Amino acid sequence: MTKAKGLEVSLAVAEAVKQANVDVIAAYPITPQTHIVEELSVYVANGELDAEYVPVESEHTAMSASVGSSAAGARTYTATSAQGLALMHEILFIASGLRLPIVMTVANRALSAPISIWNDHGDIMAERDIGWVQIFAENGQEAYDLSIAAFKIAEDHRVLLPVCVNIDGFILTHMIEPVLFIDQKKIDAFLPPFNPALTLDPKKPVTMGPVGVPEVYAESRKQCEQALINSREIVAEVFDQWGKTFDRNYKLIEKNGPDEAKSLFITMGSMGETTMTAVQELTDSGESVGQVRIRLWRPFPKKEFLNAIAGAEELIIIDRALSPGSHNGPVAQEVKALLYDEPVKPRVHNVIAGLGGRDVTVKDFKKMYAMSRKNELDPNYTIWGVRSDA
Amino acid sequence: MLNNPGLENFEKITSKNLPRENYISPGHRACQGCAEILALAMVMKVAGPNTIVANATGCMEIVTSPFPQTAWKLPWIHVAFENTAAVASGIEAGIKALKRKNKYQDDLPNVIAVGGDGATADIGLQALSGALERGHNFLYVCLDNEAYMNTGIQRSSSTPYGASTTTSPAGSQSIGQQTWKKDMPGIAAAHNIPYVATANPGFHLDLMNKVKKALTINGPAYLHIYSACPTGWRSKPEKSIEVSKLAVQTNVFPLYEIINGKLTITKKINKPKPVVDYFKTQRRFAHLKEDDLKFIQQKIDEQLARLQRLETDKE
Ligand SMILES: Cc1ncc(C[n+]2csc(CCOP(=O)(O)OP(=O)(O)O)c2C)c(N)n1
Ligand code: SF4
Ligand SMILES: [Mg+2]
Numbered sequence: 203m204t205k206a207k208g209l210e211v212s213l214a215v216a217e218a219v220k221q222a223n224v225d226v227i228a229a230y231p232i233t234p235q236t237h238i239v240e241e242l243s244v245y246v247a248n249g250e251l252d253a254e255y256v257p258v259e260s261e262h263t264a265m266s267a268s269v270g271s272s273a274a275g276a277r278t279y280t281a282t283s284a285q286g287l288a289l290m291h292e293i294l295f296i297a298s299g300l301r302l303p304i305v306m307t308v309a310n311r312a313l314s315a316p317i318s319i320w321n322d323h324g325d326i327m328a329e330r331d332i333g334w335v336q337i338f339a340e341n342g343q344e345a346y347d348l349s350i351a352a353f354k355i356a357e358d359h360r361v362l363l364p365v366c367v368n369i370d371g372f373i374l375t376h377m378i379e380p381v382l383f384i385d386q387k388k389i390d391a392f393l394p395p396f397n398p399a400l401t402l403d404p405k406k407p408v409t410m411g412p413v414g415v416p417e418v419y420a421e422s423r424k425q426c427e428q429a430l431i432n433s434r435e436i437v438a439e440v441f442d443q444w445g446k447t448f449d450r451n452y453k454l455i456e457k458n459g460p461d462e463a464k465s466l467f468i469t470m471g472s473m474g475e476t477t478m479t480a481v482q483e484l485t486d487s488g489e490s491v492g493q494v495r496i497r498l499w500r501p502f503p504k505k506e507f508l509n510a511i512a513g514a515e516e517l518i519i520i521d522r523a524l525s526p527g528s529h530n531g532p533v534a535q536e537v538k539a540l541l542y543d544e545p546v547k548p549r550v551h552n553v554i555a556g557l558g559g560r561d562v563t564v565k566d567f568k569k570m571y572a573m574s575r576k577n578e579l580d581p582n583y584t585i586w587g588v589r590s591d592a
Numbered sequence: 593m594l595n596n597p598g599l600e601n602f603e604k605i606t607s608k609n610l611p612r613e614n615y616i617s618p619g620h621r622a623c624q625g626c627a628e629i630l631a632l633a634m635v636m637k638v639a640g641p642n643t644i645v646a647n648a649t650g651c652m653e654i655v656t657s658p659f660p661q662t663a664w665k666l667p668w669i670h671v672a673f674e675n676t677a678a679v680a681s682g683i684e685a686g687i688k689a690l691k692r693k694n695k696y697q698d699d700l701p702n703v704i705a706v707g708g709d710g711a712t713a714d715i716g717l718q719a720l721s722g723a724l725e726r727g728h729n730f731l732y733v734c735l736d737n738e739a740y741m742n743t744g745i746q747r748s749s750s751t752p753y754g755a756s757t758t759t760s761p762a763g764s765q766s767i768g769q770q771t772w773k774k775d776m777p778g779i780a781a782a783h784n785i786p787y788v789a790t791a792n793p794g795f796h797l798d799l800m801n802k803v804k805k806a807l808t809i810n811g812p813a814y815l816h817i818y819s820a821c822p823t824g825w826r827s828k829p830e831k832s833i834e835v836s837k838l839a840v841q842t843n844v845f846p847l848y849e850i851i852n853g854k855l856t857i858t859k860k861i862n863k864p865k866p867v868v869d870y871f872k873t874q875r876r877f878a879h880l881k882e883d884d885l886k887f888i889q890q891k892i893d894e895q896l897a898r899l900q901r902l903e904t905d906k907e
Contacts (some may be wrong), residue, residue, distance in 0.1 A: 212634065224688060225689040225690060225693065225695075226682065226685050226689055227688050228682060228685070242856070252689070252692065252693055254685040254688055254689040256681060256682070257726065258678065258681075258722060258726075259718060259719070259721065259722030260719075260722070262674075262675060262678070263678035263681075263718075263719050263722055263723075266671060266672070266675035266678035266682065266719065267678045267679065267681050267682030268680050268682060269669075269671050269679055269682060270646065270671070270678070270680060270682025270683040270684075270685075270686065271682035271683065271689075272682075272686070273669050273679075273682075273683065273686075273687055274644070274683045274686035274687050274690070275686065275687075275690060275695075275696075276685075276686030276687070276690055277687055278682075278686070292672060293671065293672060293675065296671050296672060298740070300669075300671075303713030324734075360889045389593045395695070401667075402644045402667035402668075402669055402683060403667055404641055404642045404643060404644065404666065404698070404701050405698065405777035406667075407664065407665055407666050407667040407668070408665050408667055408668075409657055409668050409669075409670050410669040411657075411660035411670035412657035412658065412659040412662060412670065413653070413654055413659060414659055415658055415659065418659050418660070422659075447715065455863055541730055554602070584808070
C-alpha cells in the first residue's frame with residue numbers, strides 16, 4: 203500500500219473504476235458527476251483503461267446501454283446525478299429486475315425546480331424502491347474503497363443486483379482529500395473477473411425480459427426482493443474481507459461516540475463528518491450524545507441498526523431530502539416504521555437539513571441537539587434553517 | 593463515408609438458396625395474417641444463429657415472450673419501449689470490449705434491434721439517432737404497421753394521412769390522421785450511415801437480400817419494413833400479402849435502398865395501380881371521399897417523383 207495522495211474525490215472514484223478494469227462505461231455528463239466520467243474518458247483515450255466508452259445522448263440511454271452491455275457479459279459502469287438519475291428512472295427497475303450487476307456512482311444533487319446543481323439526497327430518495335443495493339460513502343477514501351467493493355458485491359452470484367454508491371455532490375465529489383490507493387495486483391486478487399450467470403450467448407440462447415403474466419409477476423418481484431434482502435449478508439462479508447485485506451473497516455451501520463450515549467444523531471453521507479465534530483464537542487462538554495451512520499441504505503440493515511440504537515433515549519434523524527406531504531423525511535419514516543415493533547422506543551426528532559446545498563455546520567448540529575433536549579423541535583419534522591420571510 | 597467491405601462479392605439470396613431454419617417458433621401469439629411477425633421471421637432467417645436480438649415493447653415482444661414460454665431460438669432481450677437502439681448499442685459495445693480483451697472467443701454476432709413504428713419514429717427516435725450517430729455496428733429494424741397496435745391501434749407519426757385510428761378517429765370534423773407519414777428512412781439516412789432501406793414481406797427476396805446487405809456492411813444499418821396488420825387496419829387476414837404487394841404496386845410504400853448515400857429504387861413499378869385499389873382493402877380508409885383520395889394520389893405521385901429525383905441525382 204502506497205502513501206495517501208491528495209486529490210479530488212471524483213478522480214479517486216474514476217481511479218477505482220479503472221482499477222476495477224471495467225469493460226464498458228456508458229455515461230452522460232451532469233454536474234457534479236462530470237469529473238468522474240471525464241477522467242474515465244481520458245483513461246480510455248490514452249490506453250490506461252481498455253474499455254468501450256459509449257458517449258450516449260442521454261442518461262436514459264446510459265442506463266439502457268448499460269443493461270445491454272451487462273446482459274452481454276461485460277463489466278459495466280455509469281455515473282449520474284439528480285436530473286440524470288430521474289431520467290434513468292424507468293430503466294433502473296429493469297436493471298434490477300433483470301438481475302444485472304451494473305455499478306453506478308450517484309453524485310447526489312438536488313432535483314429541479316428550481317434548478318440546483320448543489321447537494322442533497324432528493325435524487326436517490328426518489329429512487330428508493332428501484333431494487334438496487336444502495337450505499338452511502340462519507341469521505342473520499344470511502345468513495346474510492348466502496349466503488350471497488352461495489353463490483354464484488356454486485357457480481358457475487360448470491361446477489362447479482364446493480365449497486366449504487368452515493369457520494370455527496372461537491373461536498374465530496376469536488377473536494378481534495380487524502381486517499382490511499384491500492385496496488386492493482388491486490389485489487390485483481392480481491393476482485394476476480396466478472397463471471398456472469400447468464401448472458402446473451404448465441405450458443406446458449408436465453409430470453410431476457412419476457413412478459414410477466416399475473417400468474418408469475420408477483421413471484422418474479424418477490425425473487426428480486428429476496429435477492430436484495432439476502433445481499434445484506436454479502437455486503438457485510440465483502441466489507442469484512444475489505445477490512446482484512448486492506449485494513450480499512452466498514453460496517454453496514456456504524457456507531458460513533460460513547461457507547462451509552464442517550465441521544466444519537468442518525469446520518470447518511472458526508473454530513474456524518476460534521477456531525478461527528480459536533481458530537482465530539484458536545485461530549486467534551488459533558489453531554490451524552492453519539493452518532494449512528496447508515497452506510498447501507500438498501501437493503502436496510504434492521505438488525506444492525508436496532509443494535510446500534512439500543513439503549514438510546516432519543517434519536518435526531520437528519521434527512522437530506524423532503525418527502526412532500528408525508529409525516530417525515532425518508533430516513534425518519536424508515537426508522538419510525540422499524541421502531542413500531544420494538545417494545546421500547548426512543549423519542550424521534552426529524553430534522554431535514556442541507557437541502558439544495560444549504561450549508562449545515564457544527565454549530566447547527568449543536569443547536570439541533572439543544573432544541574431536542576428542550577423538546578423545541580417540531581413533532582413531525584423541522585426543515586432546518588428555512589427562512590420564514592422567503 | 594464508412595467502408596463497406598463485402599458488398600463487392602455479395603452473393604444474392606434466391607428462391608433456390610433460401611435459408612431454411614426458422615428462429616421464431618410457431619405457436620407464438622400473433623394474430624392470424626400478421627405480416628409483422630412474418631417480416632420479423634424473415635429477418636431472423638437471414639441473420640442466422642449467431643445473432644442477438646434486442647426487442648422494443650410492442651406487439652412482437654408481447655406475442656413472442658409470455659413467460660414461461662418463448663418463441664425465440666436466438667438470444668433475445670426486451671428492456672423497454674423507447675430504448676431498444678440504446679440496448680443494442682450496449683450489447684455491441686460490450687461484446688466489442690470483451691472480444692478486444694480476449695474474453696469473447698466466438699465470432700462477433702449480428703446485433704439486431706427491433707422496434708415498431710411507435711418505438712422508432714416516436715418515443716425511441718432519440719435513442720435511435722444516438723445509436724446511429726455513434727456508429728455502432730448493428731442493424732435496426734423498424735416494423736412499421738402504422739400505429740401503436742399493441743396498445744389498441746392508436747396513431748403514431750408513421751400512421752398514413754387519412755387513416756382512422758383510436759386516437760385519430762375519423763369524424764364529422766376530422767379526416768382521421770391529419771398529418772403525413774413521417775419519413776423515417778430519410779431521417780435515418782440523414783445520419784450518413786452506410787445502409788438504409790425499405791422492405792416489405794410481400795417481396796420476400798428483396799427483403800431478405802436487404803437484411804443480408806445490412807448485416808454485411810460494417811456500421812449501423814437501418815431497415816424500415818412495411819408490416820401489414822389485419823387487426824389494426826381492418827383488412828382481411830388472408831389478404832395480408834396481397835395488401836402488402838398493393839402498397840408497392842400503388843407506390844404508397846416504395847422499395848428502395850441507400851448505400852453510402854446513393855439511393856436506388858429496388859422495385860420499379862412500370863404501371864402503378866391507383867392508390868384507391870390499395871385503400872379499398874382496409875377499412876381504416878373506408879371513410880375517405882373522392883376528393884380525399886385525389887389529394888392522396890397527388891401526394892403519392894409527388895413522393896415518388898422526389899425519390900426518382902434522388903435516384904438520378906449524380907451526387
Ligand atoms: C414509456 C412507455 N410508454 C408507453 C408504453 C405503452 N406502449 C407499449 S407498446 C406501445 C405501442 C407500440 O407501438 P409500436 O412501436 O408501433 O409497435 P406495435 O405494437 O405496433 O408493433 C405503447 C404505447 C410503454 N410500454 N412504455
Ligand atoms: S395487432 Fe397487428 S401487428 Fe400486432 S400481432 Fe396482431 S396483426 Fe400483428
Ligand atoms: Mg406499430
